[in-house]
Structure formats: C-alpha cells, structure tokens
Amino acid sequence: MRNILDRSFTIMARACLCLMALTLLGFLLPIIYNGLGAVFFNATVEHEKFLRENLDYDIPQKKIELIERADAARAPLWKMISSYENSHGAAESGKLLAQIRKDVFASMRADKETLEKILGLGGRERAEKLRKYAESAWKIYDLEASRLAKSEISPFALDKAFKSEQTSLESDAKKFASDCDKTMKLGFSKRNSLRRNICLPPLGLMKKLRAEISLQNAAYFELKNGIRELLGPSDKTEKSKLNLLRQRYGQTRMDMAKKTLEESILHINIKTKNSRGAEISRRVASKQYFKNSAVEDMIDYIENNFDSMLKPHFTAYWGFFFDEPFDSNIFGGIWPMICGTFYLTFGSMLIAAPLGIAAAIYFSEYAKEGRVISLLRMCVGTLAGVPSIVFGLFGLAFLINTLKVSESKSVLAGAITLALLILPTIIRACEEALKAVPQSYREAALGLGAGKWKAICTVILPAALPSMLTGIIISMGRAAGETAPIIFTAATSIGSALAISDIFTQPTPALPWNIYNICSEHEMADRVGHVQYGMVLTLIGLVLALNFAAIWMRARLQNKVK
C-alpha cells in the first residue's frame, strides 16, 4: 500500500514537472522565434536604403549593387505608371482643347456688340441671356470634351487634363471679364455676372465628366498607394516631397512585403453604391477590376518581378538593440526603451537596496519583539500585497502632484515608485538572510569583544550577503518587468534615449510599457508586430539575465565566505 502511494505520488509529481516544462516551452519558444525575427530576418533592399540614408551605416558594395539592380528592375514599372498617367494623346488632346478655348474667347471678344446688348439688360434677364449666349458659344468645345471622355485615354490622364482646363477656364473668364470691364465700363456687379456666367456650360461639363471617372481614378489611387507602400517613391524628387519616413521607404521586411502585395495591391477597397444609393466600400480583386487596361499589366509586372524588385536577402540587424526608433517604431531599433528600463531598474535598486538592508538589520538585530514591531511587520507584509497599479497612482498623486520631485513624469519618480514596490520583498529577503546566519557567529563576534555594530558589519552582513544579493537581484527583475507603476510616473510612448544627467527631470520610454503601447495604441500595429516581439524577447532576456546573475553571484560569494 505504502509503495503504491509512493509511486503514484512520484508519477504525479513527474507529470506535473513535465507539464510545467512543456508550458514554459510553449510559452517561450514562440517568443524566442518571433523575437529573433526582429533581428534576423529576410530583408528587402528598402532596409539597406533606410540604414544608409538615416543611420549612416556603411553598406558593403555588394548590397549597393543589390539596390541598383532592384532599382533597375523597378524602372519598367515606374515607366508604365508614368505612361499611364500621361497617357498617349492626352497632351495633344489637352492642347487641342486649350486651342478651342482660346478661339472661343477670341470670337467672343470680337462679338462685342451682342455682349454689350446683353449686359445692358437688367438683373435676372441678363444672367439668363448670358448663359444662353455662352451655351451656343461653347458648343464646339463641349463636343470635343465629350469626345475625349469616350476616347482611349486613361481616366487618370483625362482627369488631369480636365482639371487643368477647369482652372484655365476660370482664370480666362476672370481675365475676359476684366478686359470687358476696361472697354465697356461695366462696374462691379455686371463684371461679376459676366465672369460667373460666361464659362458656366463648359465648367459644368468638366465637373460632370470628372465625377464620372472619379470612381475609377479613386480605385487607381488606392492601388498606387499600395505600390508606394510596397516599394516607396519612384525617385529622389518625389521622395524629397514626402515627410513621413513610412512613405519615403517601402517595406523593409519580406514577410511584410508579401502581406502588402496580397492586401493592398492584389486586393483593393473601392467605393461603390449599394441598391439604396448609399456609398459603400467594397474589397475587390484588383486584377478583375482593372481587367484589360494598362493597370492590369502593372499588377502582372509586380507579381512576376516581385523578388527582383525587392531583392530579398537574409540579414542580421543588430542595430535593433542599439538604434533609435524612427517614425513611431516602424523603422530603427529600441535603444531608448532598453536604456529607460535599465535606468528605472537600477535606479529603483539604488533607492530600495540601502533602505531594505537597513530595515532588515533593524528588524533582525535591533528590534525587540513587541506590539510596535509586529505592527511594522504587518505593514511591510501589507505593502507587499498592494496591487502595482495602486503604487503607480500613488506615485502620480504623491510624488509628482504633491511632492513635485519633478515637473512631469520622470525616471526619478518612476524609480522611487518601483523602489517602494520592491522594498517589502527586499526587506523580507534580507531579514531571512540575516536570520539564517547561525547564532554562534554573533556570539563568537561578541565574545571576541566586538560591539554590536562591529559584529554586524564584519561578521553577520558578510555571511548573509549572498542570499541578500539574490533577493535584491530577483526584485530587480520584478522592477524591470513592471508596467503599472510606471504608466503614470515615468513611461512615455515616444522619447529619446536619456543621458544620465536627464533622468531626474525627464520621462523615458521603457520596454514593458512600450510593448503594451504598441499593441494597443499604435496606428499601424500590424506593421510593427516584429518590434513588439523583439521588445518582449529583450525584456525576458533582461530579466533572465538578472536572475542568472543572481545565481552566479550567490555561488561565487558563497565560495568566498567559506
């Protein structure tokens, strides 16, 4: 019976251990795999371009050649785009329209008498007559414009031509009216009436024609945005006009590039109307939508030359740990966050360790058990049980708003808050360590004539130091990973890496907070998933490293003491 119980217990315990190990693996492996993806990944040439232009990296000749070859592979695409946008015949047609426009204005100028007669009329009648007059005068122009709209010119080029005609019509009308004003002395209201009405029919037509092609153009713009998102701008002049880094470069990672191809190029959102006439947006396959047009060729070209335009190559981007982030973490690394976590952790340790050790010495060596001491002990115990967010709010309300340790959030305020959070753990650990020192040590020291203080300093503390340090370092690990206490006291989503001199007045980004911030608040959360995983891995690595340091230090010190 006893044997069976024993054995079943062993089996159960082993199973539990296995389960724990599996959970740990299941939890750690994806984090490690995805986290390493932030440093080691299949990069596109855009990654090298970004590094070279923003972080002054020395890119080896081989990769420069890669960039050049990729640019060469992209050239046909840019050519297709520009020839689509400046479609054949669009320029000539535009010129033709402009010529007709000039002719119409010239004939109206020559026909001064009719105009004078109409302008002589009163208010409403004048406007009506003017409009009728304009309608007949612009007939040829309108016909030509309608013919153009039905021709093979791409909607994009057409829209551009019509738009420029629209502005020229308006400015010409203004000029015409003011010229008439000079010769005929029209006065303000007549001049304005002339200006408003003389070009009304062609302007209305332009507006109508542009509205007709606007949906098709909007779809093309959507696709073009997708291409931009994938490859970045076509040349330097276009690049210099863009302000956001995310638009100056295409996708830097191959996985993201493939996603962009699928989601923003092969499928696009278009505007259509539903049965009740309300606008709705719909997702369509872009190839289907642009069937049998020059745009379809563009999409085909992108699909077929995807790799040669992006030149995927495996890369190790160590700068992920040491570079500043760019454009809200879409590019660059996480150095400020690592720095911030480092400052907060060590800052809190610098504050909490001396306090904790002193308190522990008092508790274990000096204090006489009594009501006050047990009350104090209870307080420390309760402090250990207070939820971390409460510490955060306390830090905001007391340290920042009342004590004003700094004007705004700062590393100092955060470190103090974290120190308060880990203080009870440190006190407990140090007290236990001191209590574990055999009574005989104390007696021996006192017996040799040392005073109490001397005995503590020379005998008891050194003996207890290994376990005390372990306790302190493990609480540092906790401080590094805490999010809630620093939300209100130290953490920001964007900020530079601080110099030591800034930590008393300035807030900082920190790993735990930024991990949360990216997944919840980032406007392009999909695009920075790898950064988030990278941060998680870094944080876990940091905490694990601290714990290993504790183990190592303990082992070393213990040997020394012996």
Added chain:
Amino acid sequence: MKNLLKLTKISAFAACLMFVAYAEAEDKIVIDGSTTVGPISKAFADFYKENNGGVNITISESGSGNGVKSLMNGACDIANMSRFMKSSEFKACADKGIMPVAHVVAFDGLAVIVNPQNKVGALTLAQIADIYTGKITNWKQVGGDDAEIVVISRDTNSGTYETFNEVALKKQAITPKAEYVGSNGQARTRVNSTKNAIAYVGLGFVDNSVKALSVNGTLPSASSIVSGKYAISRPLFMFTNAYPKMGSRVYDFVTLHLTKEGREIVRELGYIPVCE
C-alpha cells in the same frame, strides 16, 4: 565588506551627478493626452527633432481626459485632446492658475467600423444611434446576417467617446451591454477579431483589417469631411498653458501644423489639415 563600501562610493558619486544635472537647463517638450492626436504629435516630434537637434520630446498617449489633468498639474507642456475642454475642466485649470489655449491642429472624422466579413456596408446616423443605445441588437435589423451585434465603445475618458456621444448619440446613454476599450488601436483589433462587432475610431486608424461604413450614404474621406457631407467629424486640439512665448520650442511645435510641411504630414497620416 569591501563590496559594500564600493557600492556606497558609487551611489555617492551618482548622487553628486544628480545635483549637477539638476542645475543644468533642460530642453524638452512633454506631451500627454489623446490617442487620436498621438500619431500627429509623434510625426511632428520626428520632424521637429530632425530639424532642431538637442531637444527631447516625450509623448504619452493616455487619453484626452488625462491630458487635461496633466496640463492642470503642470506635468505637461502640451495636452493633446480630441475634444474641446469641458467647462468643469476649464474651471479647474483656471483655479490652479493654468490658462488653457486651444490650437486646432487638424480635422478628423470618426469612422464607424465593422469586420470585413460583415455584409452591412451602410448605416444611417439614426441606425447607429439605435445600435449604441440598444434599440437595435441584431445585424438582421439593418440588413445583415442573423447575429447579435457586439457593441464596442471607447472608454469615457476618451475624446473620441465624447464626440461620438454628442454627434451620433445626441447624449443618449450607451447600452449597458457595450464593451469599453482604451484606445483606437484596441477598438480596431477587437473589430478585426470579432465578426459581429461594431466600433468607432478616428479616420487615421482605418486600415485594411476593418471596413468603414458609410454614414447617411457617405463614406468617410478627406473630401467628404471637408465638405461637411460626412456626419461625424471634429477638430483635434493641442492645449497649452497660455499662448506659448514666440520663438519658444513649444510655440514652434504648436504652430507646426500651419506650415506647409506640417499640413503635408497631417494629410499623409490620414487626417485633414486645418487650412487647405
């Protein structure tokens, strides 16, 4: 023992450094507040740092309400807000000797978003109000599948919530079944992962993972918002304590949206610049 002494020495040295640091003049702009205005201020900060070295701009995105509180306590230089200050907040500021000045940095529409798989593509403002007040509870009632609507709202601390509540719901109470989320990004993620959810986010947060509905027959876009056709839109603010001194860093920052580059940044982020 030696170790301990070393430690004390190091901390004493650090303490000395601290006081030296305190005496130094600092160059910083602290920004707090709305998650909707966040992307604008982040992009502005990048642009500003590129052109003016040596300034540390820190941005926290804790919601409009917290932005005001921060400004009130003198804990930030600029409070981002996606709604105007309430009279109670104004009063509290004035009592503390803070004189809030509003800078309208951009316009924004609130897009009502659903999962891309949702059949519904258009709703009227009245239907949206009914969904959020709990009168309509099933997608079937507005032409979709037979499934219960999962109503997602922003938390009450958010300016986006205030705008939506005022413009779309006319200040009626939101159904108790509604789920509250803390940021635009969370609302989008929730809708992306829940087939029957509906939520509202700033226009700049709409991407391919969700579908924007047309409201009263109009889809949200820069042109439909500028023309006033789109029903739910609002200005976005940055508040400062009094008008910043000309030529100061804060002054440069809160007038950035008026410059050509600033307007382009606003447009590139998917918001609408103030002076088009």
